[in-house]
Amino acid sequence: MTDPLILIILVPFAATIVAPAVARRLGAHTGWVLALAPAIVFAYVSRLLPIEPGTAHTVAVPWVGSLGIEFAFLADGLSVTFLLLISGIGALVMIYASSYLGRDPRLGRFYVFLLAFMGAMLGLVLADNLITLFVFWELTSVCSYLLIGFDHEKAEARAAALKALLVTGLGGLLLLAGFLLMGIAGEQLGLSAIAAGKISGLAAVDLREHAYYHAIFILVLLGCITKSAQVPFHFWLPAAMAGPTPVSAYLHSATMVKAGIYLLARLSPHLGGTPEWGWTVGLIGLVTMLTGSLATLGQRDMKRVLAYSTLAVLGTLVMLLGVGTEMAVKTAVVYLVAHAMYKAALFMVAGNVDHETGTRELHRLGGLRKLMPWTALAGILAALSKAGAPPMFGFIGKEMLYTTKLTVENVGAWAVVASVVANVALVASALMVSVWPFLGKRGDTPKKPHEAPLAMVLGAVLLSLMGLGRGLMPQPFETNLGSAAASAILGRPVEMHLALWHGVDPTALAVLGLSLLTLTLGGGLYFLIRRRVAPVGPLLRRLFSVGPTQLYDLTLQGIYSGADRVTRFIQSGRLRFYVMVTMLVTVIVAGPPLVRAFMGGPAAANGGWRIHEIIVAALALTAALAATALRSRLATLALVGVVGTCMGLLFVFFSAPDLALTQVMIEVLSVVILVMVLHRLPLVIKRSGRLSRGRDAVVAAAVGITMTLFVLTVARVDRDPTVSDFYLEQSVPAAHGRNVVNVILVDFRAMDTLGEITVLGAAGLGVLALLRLRRKERS
Template sequence: MGPLQPVESLLILHAVAAACAPWLVVRLGRASFALLALPPAAGFAYAGWTGWRGLPARESTPWAPVAGLELSFRVDPLALLMTALVTGVGVLVLCYSARYFPEGDEGLGRYGGVMVAFAGSMLGLVTADNLLLLYVFWELTTVFSYLLIGSDPQSRPSRQAAMKALTVTTLGGLAMLAGFVLLGQAAGTYRISEIVASPPGLAPAAVVLVLVGALSKSAIFPFSTWLPAAMAAPTPVSAYLHAAAMVKAGVYLLARLGPAYGDLTLWRAVAVPLGVVTMLLGGWRALRENDLKRLLAYGTVSQLGFLVLLFGAGTRGAALAGVGMLLAHALFKAALFLVVGIVDHAAGTRDLRELSGAGRAMPWVCAAAVLAGASMAGLPPLAGFAGKEAALESLMGSPALVGVVAGSALTAAYTLRFLWGAFAAKPGVPPRPMHPTPAAMSGPAALLAVLGLVLAPLTSWYAGAMSGYTDTFREAGHHSHLALWSGFTPALLLSALALAAGVLLFLTRAPVARAGAALHVADSGQLFWLAVRRLDRFAIQLTGFIQRGSVPDYLMLTLLAAVGVGLFSVVYGGAPHVDVPIVAWQRPEQPIVVALLAAAAVLALFSRAYVLLALVVGLTGYGTALLFLAHGSPDLALTQFLAETLSLVVFALVLRRLPIQPVRGRVPVAVRLALGLAVGVVASGGGMVAMAARGTEPVGALMEEAARESGARNIVSAIILDIRAWDTLGESAVVIVLTLGVTSMVFLRRRTFAIERSLAGHRTEERPHWLAATLPRGQRALALEVVARLTFHTVLTLSVFLLFIGHSGVGGGFAGGIVAGLAITVRYLAGGRNELAVAVPAHAGVLMGAGLTLSAGTALIGLLFGRAALEMLATDVSVPLLGHVHLSTGLLFDLGVYVSIVGMVQDVLRGLGAELDRQIDAEETP
């Protein structure tokens, strides 16, 4: 693994800028958007440099090769086009945002950071050459678009629109992920370029799943409902996400996989009809909208249907027309969205029924809108005309041609309606007063509109530049070429016919509107929320039927399912052949410990008191630690012993709120005993079957060598901090989430963000004394206070020793964190909840978050030094007075685990200890 490569550097630059955005906005205000535009500008410069240097450009960095995951990027003509659009339009939108939002807007820092993060995610998406990596960026765009659409959390329409977009695109993304896995497994690789070059055999399920993801992202029928609702977002968000970036992700995926699957009947049967339907429905709805922004939204839906149709046709000519329209659409639609923002900013409304005479008040803005609108309608000599001509020519002889001509007529009609509604002087509608428009707002819109005119004569050169992509389609289809003028052809005649029909539709807009009202069908947004409510009701009913509030029942169902799976495998799969040597025991103490464990487990079945039950269950845990020790695993034994001790503390805290005698279970003891034995047999048998079915050499023999390579003398430490560091990081996150979930249930009505620090009877300005006798006299335990005073600092020192010794001896961050937590527990038991606040002044959530961040942050250290993420780096230094010191990044990772565990224990004590204390005191106070 070498140094950072260009695309990786650009992604990191976007991430850093996004993280610094709130700070920059606080310091510089709206002027900070000039700095935030630098990462996308660098991406645009990279696109130009790469195009000049030659294509394709490849980058690859191993990430998790065993799982088929690598940071693999590839820039070919299609990726270069999308990179230029995503970054170039991103720069202009960020500059536009600097004057769109008022100075001092409290959400400006958040908006700027999320916008830059979204731009980086789109850059990663269009350059990724690995299906799994593409999915990661795909979902990042989903999350960031949710935050951008819901920019105003106080607005209900904004929240609903964000949730609708998140729901639709996430469900589609999950389907797409399943399709990616099927494709990758069938092809034997997750490299997109290799799959396209040599696609696996017919995989209809994979193709359909990928199409579902692409169509939902690009708002194709029946997933169109989320895009018009997303117009609740600020206008710059719509100009970026819904013209040049997010909605193009699905189109890009179809374009990327089209050379491999475009000639499949299934591919065309799904993409082409849905594209035609979407184009027609979107155009028809645009004719009925009075809000300029929603009019453009439905127009975007229509144009996306057009693009999906072209890339779904699977021919070289249609793909050439598709890349032409891809460029033209980004330019004219982003420009028109920015124009809507200017009109709204100047006039205070987007309702075309209330606007009149804006063209005279803003002639330059009107000119930009006319230029962009003409390109959208397909008028010469603009880029939209060249793309539409190529599309009509490529579809000659196809049934879809009729739909495209009809859709083009609708496009011309709603374009005229937009321009008339925004800028024309209307009889009976008084002109609205207009605020002046800053050049920083009108400039980006004008530049995008002019580019549609300037680039139109270069379409022939552009077609040649894109030939490296379009030539990968195996089927040529009807002859087509991308040019500003192709002569008098049938395509030109159809284009003129569509324009004439569009003008007629506009001139007869009143009867068309009446016909639309007569043909009104159920609103897609209402159908969406109806479906959500029905699904929610079904989920509640199903949950109520399955979950009756009995934890023993849940556990029994889970265990029965495990036994059932084992029996099903034996009955229908046959008894497996197990060729594993079975040894009763290796050391004489092992059967003794097992007998004690079995006796404790049986005793737990007959225990009638919760306290005795907790102690007996604890004995099974301590016995397991002894088994680890007997097998020569002192590190595991220490961890098990400490974890069991902490579990007993949790039991003790919870038992204060439970009756002394447990309620008799409904399941007989014999049934529970039989179920336990069955689970044991299935688990043991499954383990032996897994061992017998092993097809490769076990890695145990390599552990010692791996530990030496990482510089660790403790093999367990080498495993959890280097070899399986990702597992450790994931488990830390799971433990933190579990802790927060459990303790949050205690705060159903009252969630405290800090433990009370007031000490009854000691309200002074001085810092309270350590163990200041804050408990009532009858609740104090002097012996425990003395023990706490004598052992607290010693035990904390021991925890730090375990942290540092873990790399070369028995210990580690997990064990050290539990020891520190037990020291805090003793101090809490001695001094009560007020003492807990003094013992750990930091908030538990801060500690857990800081620890997890520190552990995850060590992944970047390896990348900065040209190594794998989370790979352990070590060095030896000489320190005065200390002598030879061995330093390792594993220590930083372990320190993060240590801090996380301390925060977890504090949160447990805060929820199950301090909060329960407060509730008990409140109940006892008359």
């Protein structure tokens, strides 16, 4: 438990405890203090560098031993890459958020959610056990729900939060099913329960050979693509922009949406490499990449432009993992890191623009360069990285992407074309969020803009400068982390070599040519959009306005109205309906087995009969039947009294004098009370028709027959006499009472009787209160 790897997960959770108090004291400066939690994690994880490719550090703490579940954690190149992104960007977002939200009274709550999310995310990328991973996975979904819906007074935010939760939650359930199948398959392939539940344990077997492979693959894939917003589940991500901007920067670009990518990467050594994997994952990624990159051009809200371009990048990453070659995996690693940095920076920039000008609508923005110089610097640098312009880190990523496409044989020319199309669109959208608001003429903004405070500029500037720094000097990244991350995804040690300039060889030159072509075309496209030469925006908006969103809305509406109809049907509010359902269910469920049991077994000992017993039983039977037919209240009461008295007699015949005494006494009391009550109630009117009486009679008869069969069947069972014998033997010696029934009630089971007396007392008080109520009303 003392292993620091586990402790770093606890750091953010521990910080949630103090967060509300800190937020109350410090207000807009809260972030500087709470950023310590991610900073500590970042500092610790940084000390683990450099990570040797192909190595992993594991820790396990027993949890549910009987089910083979451990709190098992694993730190290798892949998880450390994510840890650094989560904690590093986390620290900057923490600093940013309190300044962004300002004097919001709910600041403490916001930080609790944000820190809890961070802890969950750290746990997710460190988890070695599948169940541990799943728990953290779901926790991130829940935190995302709370953060998107932070402005819970807005219907739009609530709907967006629910959408995200339902989509990722559904995926989470499928993922759990996939994990369970993986565990079962692992055990069938000869692993121990503990090893089968561990990701690191799966290396010992080949799940691809197991009969469950396809089921596992599909379920896990669905979990990943819902989390990472791949087509056709992509629609929740743009909607999630309803959350506060720090949330969009942190959860919905840099970290949580990458959880699906992480899991695909993590499991690709165990599930990947088959044609099914390659084609399915690759195609889903390709379609998402194209959808996102084209849809981004139709947006004019800065955050939504960024949201759709995030989709495009997530699609690209998924596609690369689908391709799965060494080059593709290295590209994915570089692309992932580059994107996390520039996209978080761009979201913060968008947040600053929104915060200082009062709008995110591009039409109203322009020329902010002089008024917001630092924000503009960060925005333009980050956008250059996003556009893949040299010498940014994003440029290296894009070059590698093209190299992958050109060098992989089975991908073909279409993939190259698709990648170029997507990247041209991404260049244009990068210019949309940088050139449009910051250069050119001053726009007409609701607020007079000025530079955002230090806390809000810091993160964006740092992240965008890092994009530049890594581009100019990629060597520290590749030796410290990149190679190890790629090795973890591939499942074998590899070396990564990054450079801005690849020398003169045919492939490198072709790639460079494509890069320059992309930049030129992207620039041209931006010009067309800006000058409104082509109606690209409206056209694209219309194109992407239909799709799975409508299906989601229809499904949700269907569920609501369906539930409404079912509830109306089941909860009719009529007592007799409930009685009827209860009785029918009893008859249907208990009836057939009883009939079978009764027919099968021998008849129970009947014990002979005496004429007086038969007469009394027949009298009770007749009285009960007659009670159903009479309308006179008093006559019915008299008949019910007859039934009770007959029961008293039967108790006398069958050796139960105490019961007989009680029964007769109670019967008299009941009749007295009922007489008192009945004369205040109206005469009985016939309310049901012949048809409904007939129906009720059938149901009642069925219940009666079931109960008769029940008695006859149960009477055949030999009862265990232990308890009864104990009472009979001990009554005199232990309790000094000769009437065993009385001894049981007042001695052996005295506490039960006390409870009974309490009930009786409570009922008596209730009766009294109800009767006095009337007296008070009268007076």
